[in-house]
Amino acid sequence: MKDDFLNRTFRHWSMWPCLAFLLVLSVYPVLQLVPMALSTIQITAEGTFWTYSPRRNLDLLLGDEVLRDAIVNTLVFVVLSVAIEMVLGFFAALFIACMPRGRNFARTVMILPILLPAVAIGSMWKLLFNYDFGLFNQMVGLIGLNPINWLGDTRWALLSIVIVDVWHWTPFVFLILFASIETLPQDVLEAGRVDGATAWQMISLIILPLLGPALAVAALFRAIVAFKAFDQVYLLTSGGPGTSTELLSLHLNRVFFEQNQLGYGAMLSLSIIGVIVATLAVGKWSATQIERKRTGR
Amino acid sequence: MIPLHGRAAWIGYSVVALAILFIVGPTAWIFLNSIKYQIAIYSGAWVFEPTLDNYIEVLFSRRSDLVHNLWNSFVVACLSTVAVLIVGSLGAYGIHRWFRSRLFAKLLMGWVLIFHMIPVITLVGPWYLFFQSLGLYNTLLALVLTHITINLPMTMWIMLTYFNEVPSELREAATIDGCGDFTTFRRIILPLVGPGLVSSGILSFVFSWNEFAIALNLTARDTATVPVAIARFAQQFEILHAQMAASSMIAIAPALLLMIFGQRFIVRGLTTGAVK
Numbered sequence: 001m002k003d004d005f006l007n008r009t010f011r012h013w014s015m016w017p018c019l020a021f022l023l024v025l026s027v028y029p030v031l032q033l034v035p036m037a038l039s040t041i042q043i044t045a046e047g048t049f050w051t052y053s054p055r056r057n058l059d060l061l062l063g064d065e066v067l068r069d070a071i072v073n074t075l076v077f078v079v080l081s082v083a084i085e086m087v088l089g090f091f092a093a094l095f096i097a098c099m100p101r102g103r104n105f106a107r108t109v110m111i112l113p114i115l116l117p118a119v120a121i122g123s124m125w126k127l128l129f130n131y132d133f134g135l136f137n138q139m140v141g142l143i144g145l146n147p148i149n150w151l152g153d154t155r156w157a158l159l160s161i162v163i164v165d166v167w168h169w170t171p172f173v174f175l176i177l178f179a180s181i182e183t184l185p186q187d188v189l190e191a192g193r194v195d196g197a198t199a200w201q202m203i204s205l206i207i208l209p210l211l212g213p214a215l216a217v218a219a220l221f222r223a224i225v226a227f228k229a230f231d232q233v234y235l236l237t238s239g240g241p242g243t244s245t246e247l248l249s250l251h252l253n254r255v256f257f258e259q260n261q262l263g264y265g266a267m268l269s270l271s272i273i274g275v276i277v278a279t280l281a282v283g284k285w286s287a288t289q290i291e292r293k294r295t296g297r
Numbered sequence: 298m299i300p301l302h303g304r305a306a307w308i309g310y311s312v313v314a315l316a317i318l319f320i321v322g323p324t325a326w327i328f329l330n331s332i333k334y335q336i337a338i339y340s341g342a343w344v345f346e347p348t349l350d351n352y353i354e355v356l357f358s359r360r361s362d363l364v365h366n367l368w369n370s371f372v373v374a375c376l377s378t379v380a381v382l383i384v385g386s387l388g389a390y391g392i393h394r395w396f397r398s399r400l401f402a403k404l405l406m407g408w409v410l411i412f413h414m415i416p417v418i419t420l421v422g423p424w425y426l427f428f429q430s431l432g433l434y435n436t437l438l439a440l441v442l443t444h445i446t447i448n449l450p451m452t453m454w455i456m457l458t459y460f461n462e463v464p465s466e467l468r469e470a471a472t473i474d475g476c477g478d479f480t481t482f483r484r485i486i487l488p489l490v491g492p493g494l495v496s497s498g499i500l501s502f503v504f505s506w507n508e509f510a511i512a513l514n515l516t517a518r519d520t521a522t523v524p525v526a527i528a529r530f531a532q533q534f535e536i537l538h539a540q541m542a543a544s545s546m547i548a549i550a551p552a553l554l555l556m557i558f559g560q561r562f563i564v565r566g567l568t569t570g571a572v573k
Contacts, residue, residue, distance in 0.1 A: 007477025011395050014482075018388025018449060022405070025446040026412045029423035036423065048426070088316075095312045098301045102313075108560045109317050112324065114567065115552035117507035119524035120545040123531040124327045127538055133339055135326050171320065172567065179568045228416040231509040235528055249416045249510075256422045257514050269419035276414050 030273065036266035043260070057267040067268070069243040070251040073158060077247060078226045081165040086219055088166065089173025090211075094203070096174075097181045107178065110171040118168070122235030125164045126151070129236075151237050154244040161233055161245050165226065173218045180214035181207070248272065324549075331542035338538050351543035362518070363544065366526040373437055373522060374505040377444035381501050382494055384445060385452030390482060392453075393460040406453075413450040421514050428515060435517045443511050448501040455500075455569050459493030460486070496566030499559045506551055523548050 038054045061067070096106045113121070128135045129150035137147040150160040184207065192206045208215075230249040233239070239246035239254070252272070256265035301309045330338050331352070337345040356363050396402035424443060425434065433439040463486060471481045487494075509524040516525060527548055531541055555563065 004477065006479040010478035010482065011391070014387045014391035014394075015396070017384040018391075018453070019405075021384060021442075021446050021449060022408065022412070025424070025442060026420070027408070029420045029427065030415075032423040032427070033419070036426075041426075043429075048429070091312070092316045095309050095316075098309055099313060100301070100306065106313055106317060107564065108556065110320060111560060111563055111567075112320060112553075112556055115503050115507075115556055115563070116549045117509070117524050117527075117552070119507070119509045119527045120548040123527055123541050123545045124323060126531060127327060127330060127542060128323055130538070133538075135323065167319070167323065175564060175567055179564075224414050227414075230416070230418060231507075231524070234509075234513075235531055249418045252416065252418045253421075253510070253514075256418065256425075262422050262426070265422050269422065272419060273411075273415055277411060280411065280414070 033266040033270050033273075036263055037270050039263045041262040043262075053263070057264045060261070060264045061267055061271070064268075066243055066246060066251060070246045070248045073244070073246055074227065074248045076158065077162060077165070077229065078223055081162045081169070081226055082219055082222045084162070084166050085170045085173045085222060086215070088170045089218070090177055090215075092170070092174045093177035093181050094207070097178060107175070110174055112171070113168045114171050114175075116168075118231035119235055121164065121168055122232035125160075125167075125232070126236055129160055152241055154241050157237055157241060157244045161236065164232055164236065165229065168232070169222060169225065173222060176218040176221070177211065177214055180211055184210055327542050327545055330539060331546045333539060335537075335539045351539045352547070355540050355543045355547065362521070363523070363526055363547065365519070366521055366523045367547070369437060369520060370506055370522040370524075373440050373444060374502050376437075377441045377448065377505045378498055378501045380441070381445045381448045381452050382498055385449055385497065386456045386487070386490070386494065388449075389453045389456035390460055390486065393457055409450045409453060417447060417510050421511055424511070425514060434515065435520055437520055439515050440512060440520070440522070443515070444505040444508060447508070447511075448504055451504075452497040452501060455497040455566055456490065456493055458569050459490040463489050492562065492565065493569075495559070496562040496569070499555055499562055500566045503552060503555060 035050075037057055038052060039050045040053045040056060042049045042051075092110070096103055096110075099106070129137075131137060131147060131149055131152070134150070136150060140146075140148055148156055150156050188206060188210070189202070192202050197205070228249060229247060230253065233245060233247055233250060234253070237245045239250045252265060252268055255261050255268060332347045332349065333345050334348055334350070355361055392402045392405065396405075424439075428434045428436075428439040467485060467489070468481055471485045476485065507524065508522075509528065512522045512525050513528065516522065521529070527544055530537075530544055534540070
């Protein structure tokens with residue numbers, strides 16, 4: 001009898017749990033950002049006090065000089081790391097796919113960094129980048145150069161962060177490209193070879209065009225996650241030295257939880273969410289335009 | 298792909314070996330440091346006397362709370378994984394079955410995509426106020442609830458692709474034989490999407506175990522998870538390098554185990570949706 005009741009009503013309640021979570025813990029907090037952004041919020045022992053002060057938060061936003069650095073750093077970080085990861089990931093996938101044996105072993109090893117806690121990666125690379133005995137300076141010493149202050153030098157810090165990200169996420173690009181290289185049509189590749197295409201022609205005229213969609217998806221996924229990067233940078237440099245590795249998410253965390261500016265933090269969050277939604281909308285629109293042009297409709 | 302032969306194969310093998318070295322090398326170096334005495338780390342020695350002291354110190358010394366942190370992480374990861382599997386597969390099945398082309402489903406999945414792209418820090422502020430007002434701040438329950446929410450998009454995507462692969466004839470046959478909606482879902486559909494459940498379960502567990510930004514701001518000392526403990530440790534005792542290496546190795550142990558035993562499911566989960 002009980003089962004009968006579940007059966008009759010299943011179509012009505014199957015969505016409830018997931019709707020409840022999304023509404024209460026994702027839609028509501030985003031909406032909650034609006035009143036927060038218009039107020040100054042003080043948390044004291046007696047309770048939480050909200051004061052209506054939209055101008056103050058807007059002034060903070062426009063006068064935030066660190067924010068400018070954070071935006072530039074985030075853009076440089078995202079573009080640089082995604083570009084390097086795409087190139088390395090593509091060649092790794094290509095070479096491993098061409099190996100007569102050992103492909104499974106190589107793939108197992110390559111997924112390692114994706115699964116590690118980013119915080120542990122941060123503390124591991126703190127040791128690897130150590131000025132006195134880190135692996136990197138040991139290698140720099142081997143080729144006879146002076147040790148580099150990887151994380152403490154404003155010229156190197158952002159690049160060091162990029163190196164860590166490349167180590168962390170190139171395997172992800174590799175996985176996606178490897179999966180689609182394995183499903184490339186064999187006859188097309190054979191035809192290319194029979195017609196005497198050189199290795200470079202095979203790559204640029206046959207493989208890359210066929211991989212187009214997979215490349216786009218990998219780059220998009222990577223850009224999203226790179227944009228959100230927080231954990232390992234928090235541990236490695238916390239945005240320093242100066243503001244040379246201050247990323248948007250680090251800045252946001254600082255405003256929210258170190259300066260305790262919940263109001264201004266909310267204003268900043270809303271701006272970031274607005275930019276993301278706008279980017280998504282433009283991306284979707286241009287994708288349909290390209291699709292339309294391609295199919296000739 | 299076309300297998301390489303002769304000299305090309307050797308060049309290929311060495312490139313692949315280099316790539317694997319680049320991935321494994323840093324981890325192996327950290328492992329070596331975790332079983333060295335501090336003095337051997339400073340001298341950069343490659344030949345040294347191995348020791349387990351660092352692990353013992355990190356786990357059982359009086360100022361360390363790591364065993365407790367491990368327990369917190371384990372509880373949060375297990376509870377949130379089980380819950381997200383139930384919530385996510387029910388929701389994905391609902392969309393797959395009854396709402397596939399409705400505006401409601403498009404809005405829902407659109408929101409899920411936006412939610413997935415927003416840096417999680419933007420929501421930690423409101424979450425903080427929300428859980429504070431409910432009296433749930435600094436409880437494991439708050440962490441479980443937020444981890445369910447952040448892993449929900451991925452779980453729903455993976456489960457949707459698996460539900461779409463089940464031939465609808467099976468479902469229709471079950472209906473004709475007198476199976477109700479819920480019985481069909483539980484007895485026919487769920488067993489068929491088992492691999493999808495395993496994939497999303499493993500990934501949810503790993504992502505919950507690894508999650509840092511939320512745990513950093515919603516927990517205090519007695520509810521801190523492993524990543525928070527590692528971060529505190531690395532910042533407070535910056536010079537205890539051997540112990541930092543040991544605690545990193547402990548934190549990555551579950552990921553290593555899952556990589557070895559579940560790699561097929563992990564690869565499937567990570568590439569689902571991307572390849573299609």
